[in-house]
Amino acid sequence: MxxxxxxxxxxxxxxxxxEFNDExxxxxxxxxxxxxxxxANCAIPDTESNINAGAAIDMMNGEIAYDADHVERWL
Ligand SMILES: [Zn+2]
Incomplete structure (x- = not known):
């Protein structure tokens, strides 16, 4: 272990x-x-927040469609 x-x-x-790779x-x-x-219990939420923060940055940079709720939540 x-x-x-x-x-x-x-x-x-x-x-x-x-579990992680399935997710x-x-x-x-x-x-x-x-x-x-x-x-996995720590790695999954950690990775989700990294992905969501990355998407929020892309929204700020105009690289993907802007979603104000998403940006507020993850940045
Ligand atoms: Zn843990």
Missing amino acids: AKCVRCGKEFDVDDSRE FDGDVDYDEEYAGEVC
Whole structure:
């Protein structure tokens, strides 16, 4: 068992990788981002907020359609 560096709980790296990769459909790679150091319960919301913050920045830059609620929530 590995110990999560965020929440301190023990977790199974294989299970976390599977859960994470299912959630993001391979768009984000668990091993590349977290390399078995962070459990899926921490890694998934963390990645979601990174993706949403990235989208908010793209909206500010006019690269994708602007959504004021999204920008307010994630920036
Ligand atoms: Zn954790």
